[in-house]
Amino acid sequence: MLLIHCPYCGPRDETEFGYGGEADIARPLEPEALSDAEWADYVFMRTNTRGRFKEQWVHSHGCGRWFTMVRNTVTHERGETGVFGGVEPEADG
Amino acid sequence: MQRYSIFSLARNALTGHRNWPQAWRSPAPKPEYDVVIVGGGGHGLATAYYLAAEHGISNVAVLEKGWIGGGNTGRNTTIIRSNYLWDESAAIYEKSLQLYEGLSRELNFNIMLSQRGVLNLAHNEHDLKEMSRRVRAIRGNGVDSEILSPAEIEKLVPAINISRDLRYPILGASLQRRGGVARHDAVAWGFARGADDRGVDIVQNCEVTGITRQGGRVTGVETTLGPVKAGKVGVVVAGHASVLAEMAGLRLPIDSHPLQAMVSEPIKPVLDCVVMSNAVHVYVSQSDKGELVIGAGIDSFNSYAQRGSWHVIEGQMGALVELFPIFSRLRLMRSWGGIVDTCPDASPILSKTPVDGLYFNCGWGTGGFKATPGSGWAFAHTIARDEPHPINAAFSLDRFTTGALIDEHGAAAVAH
Ligand SMILES: Cc1cc2nc3c(=O)[nH]c(=O)nc-3n(C[C@H](O)[C@H](O)[C@H](O)COP(=O)(O)OP(=O)(O)OC[C@H]3O[C@@H](n4cnc5c(N)ncnc54)[C@H](O)[C@@H]3O)c2cc1C
Ligand SMILES: [Zn+2]
Numbered sequence: 403m404l405l406i407h408c409p410y411c412g413p414r415d416e417t418e419f420g421y422g423g424e425a426d427i428a429r430p431l432e433p434e435a436l437s438d439a440e441w442a443d444y445v446f447m448r449t450n451t452r453g454r455f456k457e458q459w460v461h462s463h464g465c466g467r468w469f470t471m472v473r474n475t476v477t478h479e480r481g482e483t484g485v486f487g488g489v490e491p492e493a494d495g
Numbered sequence: 496m497q498r499y500s501i502f503s504l505a506r507n508a509l510t511g512h513r514n515w516p517q518a519w520r521s522p523a524p525k526p527e528y529d530v531v532i533v534g535g536g537g538h539g540l541a542t543a544y545y546l547a548a549e550h551g552i553s554n555v556a557v558l559e560k561g562w563i564g565g566g567n568t569g570r571n572t573t574i575i576r577s578n579y580l581w582d583e584s585a586a587i588y589e590k591s592l593q594l595y596e597g598l599s600r601e602l603n604f605n606i607m608l609s610q611r612g613v614l615n616l617a618h619n620e621h622d623l624k625e626m627s628r629r630v631r632a633i634r635g636n637g638v639d640s641e642i643l644s645p646a647e648i649e650k651l652v653p654a655i656n657i658s659r660d661l662r663y664p665i666l667g668a669s670l671q672r673r674g675g676v677a678r679h680d681a682v683a684w685g686f687a688r689g690a691d692d693r694g695v696d697i698v699q700n701c702e703v704t705g706i707t708r709q710g711g712r713v714t715g716v717e718t719t720l721g722p723v724k725a726g727k728v729g730v731v732v733a734g735h736a737s738v739l740a741e742m743a744g745l746r747l748p749i750d751s752h753p754l755q756a757m758v759s760e761p762i763k764p765v766l767d768c769v770v771m772s773n774a775v776h777v778y779v780s781q782s783d784k785g786e787l788v789i790g791a792g793i794d795s796f797n798s799y800a801q802r803g804s805w806h807v808i809e810g811q812m813g814a815l816v817e818l819f820p821i822f823s824r825l826r827l828m829r830s831w832g833g834i835v836d837t838c839p840d841a842s843p844i845l846s847k848t849p850v851d852g853l854y855f856n857c858g859w860g861t862g863g864f865k866a867t868p869g870s871g872w873a874f875a876h877t878i879a880r881d882e883p884h885p886i887n888a889a890f891s892l893d894r895f896t897t898g899a900l901i902d903e904h905g906a907a908a909v910a911h
Contacts, residue, residue, distance in 0.1 A: 403804045403806050438897070446895040475797050
């Protein structure tokens, strides 16, 4: 089980969290201008990095907030966590 | 190739089994091949075998970074069945089951296919309705499938808890009698031996580190044993598909997740069919050695670590013991993980790619062991003819652009 550091609540067991997959997949701003191939890329294609991977988690059984975390997908070593909107929380991280 | 038979067994017994020939050679890679297959799991070895056996293409190398069958092929719970919902899936999984039925003979290698039946449990009204729809669709495709009542289930599996007091009582089940299990290592070894006999080079401890291209066409691969030129390259690396795709500048709709399985201490025969439950999520069979072989679900997060989380095993055991209270005092002997390549529609990709001469076979996720011969057979055709066989045409990469997905999330019932 992973130990996940919620930027709002601190370190908690993985079972408190939901997984949101790859981070930074931005919804297209002009959907009607997208080709089918671009839609396929947005909806389905994934980087699936072997190594340092930026992903999103939600603290479902805690504060309920989404955040990003960098994790090495080979060693499970934890990297930096980040919050959405750029406002850093005050709690321990 | 020395044929295996009762006579060769007797002959070798006389010399203390010291003179058995090697089942396949261990050659160094040649500088150039007609076809290079990346990945020596069951699917890669089957592809090489059928390239040689069905298409007369034997100037082929299988490049495997570890040892053959050491990936998901040697880590799975070996459940085989073909009772999938959609026509496209029925065609390829049933082809595979039919090939399995003749495989020991074809390969002169006992793959220990045991068609002991695969039971899928229903635990509520909705499960039952869905199951009857499914069974009708499956039978409509000519695949055997039937529905059992709780009384019939109890007769088939006396150890199961059929009581109505369960939190998720067993209300019925579907059964595919031709489903069952096979020996996973033997499938890899049998295909390896057959391919080698037809001239295929099987090169172990040879990791592919790059895919070389020129003007939109593949020209070969870079490996830890040096460059190897190839007219065509087929990539069959399961959980590492995205890594190989990146080497060729491609993107795939694949995420890699850990999937765990485990075995109990061996006990006397108690379970002679495969039991699977979607709702409580467990699948279990008993091996010839007497161990219960139990499969878990995937870990939610992406990983290449070949190990999963403890809480997943805990959940698995909870489900198993609920269905079979009799198993509660057994000890687990081993657990392990593999890295599975999950695809958004829970169906595989066997496809040409935008790079000429480069083909991908991946996305089998949690359930590709049952497809090993069929997948190799169809992929060999795709590579040899540079076009898919009708049974894998629908499993192309461009279905994610056209939207013609083959949604098998329900059919798989559980991860397996
Ligand atoms: C725990 C578990 C239980 C399962 N249970 C079932 C089940 O009951 N029934 C079922 O049908 N399916 C099951 N599956 C799924 C099944 O195991 C797979 O879908 C199937 O075995 C995939 O076969 P493969 O040959 O494609 O992959 P693998 O056997 O994984 O082979 C891929 C090979 O590629 C090699 N490779 C990777 N990268 C490189 C590189 N760069 N260069 C060279 N070689 C490389 C790897 O070392 C590996 O040997 C299960 C899987 C797991 C993990
Ligand atoms: Zn929190």
